[in-house]
Amino acid sequence: MKINSPLEAYKFLPGTNCGECGETSCMAFASHLIDRSLQATDCIPLIEEKKYKKKYDELVTLLAPEIREVVIGVGDNAISIGGDDVLHRHKLTFFNKTALAYDVWDTMEEADLVERVNKIQDFKKFYVGDYLTLDMIAVRSVSNDPEKFAATVKKVMETTDFPMVLCSFEPAVLRAGLEVAAEKRPLLYAANKDNWQEVAALAQEFNVPVTVFAPNDLDLLKSMAKTFADNGIEDVVLDPGTFPTGKGLKTTLNNFLKIRRAGINGDRDIAFPIMAVPFTAWMAHDDEVSASYWETVVASIFTVKYGDIMIMHSIEPYALMPQLHIRDTMYTDPRKPVTVDPAVYEIGSPTADSPLLVTTNFALTYYTVESDLSSNGVDCYLTAIDTDGIGVEAAVAGGQLTAAKIKKGLDDAGFDMGKLTHKVIVLPGLAARLQGDVEDETGAGVMIGPADSGRLPGWMEQNWPPQK
Amino acid sequence: MSNKMKLSGLTDILKDLDVQSLEGVTIEGDIELDISGGGGLNPAMAYALGHEAAQISMHVANIARMLGYPVDQLFAASMGGVPQQAPVAGASRIPELLPAKFDVSKMSEWATPIQEVTLGATSADGGSRKNTVTLGGENALPYYFDAEMPHRNYVTMDVFDMPISMAKSVKENYGDVINDPADWAKKVVKDFNADMVTIHLISTDPLIDDTPAREAAKVVEDVLQAVKVPIVIGGSGNPKKDPEVLEKAAEVAEGERVLLASASLNLDYERVAKAATDHGHAVLSWTQLEINAQKELNRKLMKQCNVPRDSIVMDPTTAALGYGLDYAYTNMERIRLAGLMGDDELTFPMSSGTTNAWGARESWMKESPLKQDSDWGPREYRGPIWEIVTGLTLSLAGNDMFMMMHPTSVQVLKEITQTLYGSIEAEEIDITKWIGAEV
Incomplete structure (x- = not known):
C-alpha cells in the first residue's frame, strides 16, 4: 500500500x-x-x-496491496494468492498463504485419477486447533489431445471442489478444458512466447486468470504481464521458470527475489503473484524418494521466498507434511501473541482423581499438549507456567521453567492441591531434572511424564492412577 | 443508423426501458449514475437497480460503438470481463507485445559486512587442524544477487561423550561408535562428510554422570586426535557446571581455535569468555529467540569480557519446523538485516542447532497420536526431511553453520545450500517440457 x-x-x-x-x-x-x-x-x-x-x-x-491479488476458483474453495505488501514477514505479515497444487494428468486411468484426487483433497494434519490441508489440483495435458484433456478435467470436477490449474501450452487443449470448467474459474497455464496471443484471447473470452511463462527471461515475463494487464487481463500469475538443480536453481531463486522486490518497490507491471513449479525436480531425479525430497526442498525455498502458488507431484506424507508446515511457518501472522495466559486449564471434565499436568505458556507447546489430551479424551488439569513463551526443553535450559515458577504458577492460579485425592504433579519428560526441586518446593509428589505429549494417553494407561 | 446521434438521443432510448419506477436514479450530463438510495438498499432493490443500470449502460455502449469508440476493449479493461458476444477467435487478438525492460535496484542499505570468524588452526597458526573454516563475511542476505556470498555454509555433526537417546533412524547410523566419541567423530567426518565435529560433554551434568571437568577434557583431546577438522566443544547445558567444563576443555585445546558452546546470560559468561580469550578460541553467544537479549550478550562479551569481534558466533536458538520455526526464522532474519544495516552488536555469523528438528514428533514418531490425521507414512523418510527443511529455512534467514545429526540430512542440506551458493554444477533441464513429462 x-x-x-x-x-x-x-x-x-x-x-x-x-x-x-x-x-x-x-x-x-x-x-x-x-x-x-x-x-x-x-x-x-x-x-x-x-x-x-x-x-x-x-x-x-x-x-491496495503492492502485489496484486488473484482469485482462483469460486465459492468456499476459492483461493486468493498474492496481495503482499512487504518483503519480510516481520514488517507486517505475509498475506494469502502459498497455494499448494498437486498434479494429475490426462493419460491416467479413471480409477487412478479419482483415487489420486481423493488423496489430495482428503489429506489433513491437525495443528494448533485446525487442520492443515492442500488446496488445488493441476491437470496436465500429457496426451495433447483436447478431448482427453476435457474428459479428465470433467472427472476432476466431479470428484472435488478444489480449484484447478489447467496445464498445456496448446491453446486448443486449454480451450477444451475451459469449455468444461470455465465457470469454476480455473487458472490457465500458460501463455508463452509462442502462444500468448491465443492464450490471452482465451483468458478474455472465458474471464479466467492466466499464467505467463518466460523461463529465465524477466524482460519477456514483464512484457507479457504488462501487455495482458493493459488489455484488461489483470488476473495474471508469473512463472519465471523453476530450474530444479545447479546454477539454474540459484538463478531461479534470484529471479523470484528480483520480481518481488521490484513489485514491492512499486513496479506495477511486474507486481503479480509468482508461481513455482517444484514438479521439475522429477525431471532431474529418477528414484521416487530422491525426487520427492528434492521437490520438497525446492518447494520449501519458494515458500520462504515469495512463491504464491506451486505445482508439485509427490503426495507422499513425508513430502506433504513438511510442505504444509513450512507454509504455515511463513504465513503465520507474527503479530499474534506467542503465549497463552498462565493458568490452570481444565481439559475435559477433570475430577479430584484426575492428574495435574505441567507445561509452558508457549502457545505452540500449550496447544499441542492440549490437543493431544482432548482428542484422546483425557480429563485433567493442565497448568501453563509463565516461561516467557519458551518451550519446555529450552525453558529448563534457560531457567524460565523452575520449581519456583511452577509453585508460583499454581499459587497465582489459586489452584488448591488439597482438592486432589493424589497430591501429585506430573512434569513433562523434558523437565525431568526438576523433579527433586519441585517436590521440595511444593511438597507434592512428582511423576515424570513422557518427553512428547503425544504419548500421554499411553503413559496414563500405564501410570495412572499413581500407586499409593 | 445515424452517426450523428447526440446524448439527447438517450432519452428516446431510455423511454423504451421501464426506468420511470426507479426513483432516485438520475443520469447526469457526464453519464454518471447517481444512486442515492438514502437509507440503504435492500437486495431486491439493489438487484433491480443493477439490472436497469446494466441495461442503460448497454444502450449507452451501443451509442459509443456507433460513434466508433472501441467499447469492447474498454469493457474488458474496466470489468475484467468480455462483452456478451464472444469475439470470433483471432478477431480481438492483441497485435503485439508491449516492450518492457525488467530492472531492479540493489539494496543500498546493506552497507555493513558481517564479521568473518575463522574456526580451527593449522600448523602454520600453531594448531593441528588440516583445514580451517571461515564463517560470515556476507554483504547481503544469503544467495542474493546484491553481493556474492564469500563463504559457503558449513555443517558440524554432533558427537556425544556417552550414549544418549536418539530417534531410531538417527541411532542406526551410530550403533557401532556410540560408546567411543573418538570413533564417532571419525565416522561423521569420513563417512558422512561433516565439515566439523561438535563434541557435547553431556555426561558432565551433575544430574547425569557428573563427570569431572578434567576427565571430560580428555575426551576433547581424544577427538582432536581422531579428526583433523575444526571442532566445537559443548557442555551439558548445566549453567553451574558448564563454565568449569569449558575452561578445562579450552585449556587442553589451546592453539586449535575451537568454538566454545556456549556463553549465555543465565550462566557465568565471563568465565566462558575468558576461557576462550585466554586460549585463543571463539565463543558461541547463545540466546533464546530474543534479538535484544542477543544484543545484550554480544555487547557484554565485547565490552565487559574483551572478546575480539572475530571470535564471536551467535546462536539465536533454533526451534523445529512446526514448533516455533517461524520465530526462529524471523529472529535470525531480523538479526541479519540489522547487522547488514549497521547494528555492530549483531554483525556476527550465526549457528543453528538444527538437530532440534529431531524433537518434533513428526520426525520420529511411528504414527500420528491424533486419530483424525491422515496417515503419516514411514518415519524413516519423515525424520531427515524435517531436519533438512528446518536447516534450509534458517539458511535463507542468514544462518551460516548447522549443527546436525542425520547423515542424509547433512548430505541434502549441504547439496542444497551449496547449490544456492552457486558451487554445484548440474546438467541443464529443459523445463519447458514439464507439462508432458512422464513421471
Missing part, C-alpha cells in the same frame, strides 16, 4: 467517530486499515454517503 501510518489513512475517513465500524474512533479504524485487519468497505458512511465517494476511491487506491 502507498501509505503506512494511521494518520495518512485518517485524512480520508469521515472523522465523525460514529462507531458504526465497531471501533471507538476513526483513528482506531485507521490503524486497522494500516495493519490490514479491516478494509475501507468496513466504514459504512464512507461507502454509503455520496459526499465521501471521492475520498473512498482515493483511499482504496492508496490501500
Whole structure:
C-alpha cells in the first residue's frame, strides 16, 4: 500500500467517530486499515454517503496491496494468492498463504485419477486447533489431445471442489478444458512466447486468470504481464521458470527475489503473484524418494521466498507434511501473541482423581499438549507456567521453567492441591531434572511424564492412577 | 443508423426501458449514475437497480460503438470481463507485445559486512587442524544477487561423550561408535562428510554422570586426535557446571581455535569468555529467540569480557519446523538485516542447532497420536526431511553453520545450500517440457 501510518489513512475517513465500524474512533479504524485487519468497505458512511465517494476511491487506491491479488476458483474453495505488501514477514505479515497444487494428468486411468484426487483433497494434519490441508489440483495435458484433456478435467470436477490449474501450452487443449470448467474459474497455464496471443484471447473470452511463462527471461515475463494487464487481463500469475538443480536453481531463486522486490518497490507491471513449479525436480531425479525430497526442498525455498502458488507431484506424507508446515511457518501472522495466559486449564471434565499436568505458556507447546489430551479424551488439569513463551526443553535450559515458577504458577492460579485425592504433579519428560526441586518446593509428589505429549494417553494407561 | 446521434438521443432510448419506477436514479450530463438510495438498499432493490443500470449502460455502449469508440476493449479493461458476444477467435487478438525492460535496484542499505570468524588452526597458526573454516563475511542476505556470498555454509555433526537417546533412524547410523566419541567423530567426518565435529560433554551434568571437568577434557583431546577438522566443544547445558567444563576443555585445546558452546546470560559468561580469550578460541553467544537479549550478550562479551569481534558466533536458538520455526526464522532474519544495516552488536555469523528438528514428533514418531490425521507414512523418510527443511529455512534467514545429526540430512542440506551458493554444477533441464513429462 502507498501509505503506512494511521494518520495518512485518517485524512480520508469521515472523522465523525460514529462507531458504526465497531471501533471507538476513526483513528482506531485507521490503524486497522494500516495493519490490514479491516478494509475501507468496513466504514459504512464512507461507502454509503455520496459526499465521501471521492475520498473512498482515493483511499482504496492508496490501500491496495503492492502485489496484486488473484482469485482462483469460486465459492468456499476459492483461493486468493498474492496481495503482499512487504518483503519480510516481520514488517507486517505475509498475506494469502502459498497455494499448494498437486498434479494429475490426462493419460491416467479413471480409477487412478479419482483415487489420486481423493488423496489430495482428503489429506489433513491437525495443528494448533485446525487442520492443515492442500488446496488445488493441476491437470496436465500429457496426451495433447483436447478431448482427453476435457474428459479428465470433467472427472476432476466431479470428484472435488478444489480449484484447478489447467496445464498445456496448446491453446486448443486449454480451450477444451475451459469449455468444461470455465465457470469454476480455473487458472490457465500458460501463455508463452509462442502462444500468448491465443492464450490471452482465451483468458478474455472465458474471464479466467492466466499464467505467463518466460523461463529465465524477466524482460519477456514483464512484457507479457504488462501487455495482458493493459488489455484488461489483470488476473495474471508469473512463472519465471523453476530450474530444479545447479546454477539454474540459484538463478531461479534470484529471479523470484528480483520480481518481488521490484513489485514491492512499486513496479506495477511486474507486481503479480509468482508461481513455482517444484514438479521439475522429477525431471532431474529418477528414484521416487530422491525426487520427492528434492521437490520438497525446492518447494520449501519458494515458500520462504515469495512463491504464491506451486505445482508439485509427490503426495507422499513425508513430502506433504513438511510442505504444509513450512507454509504455515511463513504465513503465520507474527503479530499474534506467542503465549497463552498462565493458568490452570481444565481439559475435559477433570475430577479430584484426575492428574495435574505441567507445561509452558508457549502457545505452540500449550496447544499441542492440549490437543493431544482432548482428542484422546483425557480429563485433567493442565497448568501453563509463565516461561516467557519458551518451550519446555529450552525453558529448563534457560531457567524460565523452575520449581519456583511452577509453585508460583499454581499459587497465582489459586489452584488448591488439597482438592486432589493424589497430591501429585506430573512434569513433562523434558523437565525431568526438576523433579527433586519441585517436590521440595511444593511438597507434592512428582511423576515424570513422557518427553512428547503425544504419548500421554499411553503413559496414563500405564501410570495412572499413581500407586499409593 | 445515424452517426450523428447526440446524448439527447438517450432519452428516446431510455423511454423504451421501464426506468420511470426507479426513483432516485438520475443520469447526469457526464453519464454518471447517481444512486442515492438514502437509507440503504435492500437486495431486491439493489438487484433491480443493477439490472436497469446494466441495461442503460448497454444502450449507452451501443451509442459509443456507433460513434466508433472501441467499447469492447474498454469493457474488458474496466470489468475484467468480455462483452456478451464472444469475439470470433483471432478477431480481438492483441497485435503485439508491449516492450518492457525488467530492472531492479540493489539494496543500498546493506552497507555493513558481517564479521568473518575463522574456526580451527593449522600448523602454520600453531594448531593441528588440516583445514580451517571461515564463517560470515556476507554483504547481503544469503544467495542474493546484491553481493556474492564469500563463504559457503558449513555443517558440524554432533558427537556425544556417552550414549544418549536418539530417534531410531538417527541411532542406526551410530550403533557401532556410540560408546567411543573418538570413533564417532571419525565416522561423521569420513563417512558422512561433516565439515566439523561438535563434541557435547553431556555426561558432565551433575544430574547425569557428573563427570569431572578434567576427565571430560580428555575426551576433547581424544577427538582432536581422531579428526583433523575444526571442532566445537559443548557442555551439558548445566549453567553451574558448564563454565568449569569449558575452561578445562579450552585449556587442553589451546592453539586449535575451537568454538566454545556456549556463553549465555543465565550462566557465568565471563568465565566462558575468558576461557576462550585466554586460549585463543571463539565463543558461541547463545540466546533464546530474543534479538535484544542477543544484543545484550554480544555487547557484554565485547565490552565487559574483551572478546575480539572475530571470535564471536551467535546462536539465536533454533526451534523445529512446526514448533516455533517461524520465530526462529524471523529472529535470525531480523538479526541479519540489522547487522547488514549497521547494528555492530549483531554483525556476527550465526549457528543453528538444527538437530532440534529431531524433537518434533513428526520426525520420529511411528504414527500420528491424533486419530483424525491422515496417515503419516514411514518415519524413516519423515525424520531427515524435517531436519533438512528446518536447516534450509534458517539458511535463507542468514544462518551460516548447522549443527546436525542425520547423515542424509547433512548430505541434502549441504547439496542444497551449496547449490544456492552457486558451487554445484548440474546438467541443464529443459523445463519447458514439464507439462508432458512422464513421471
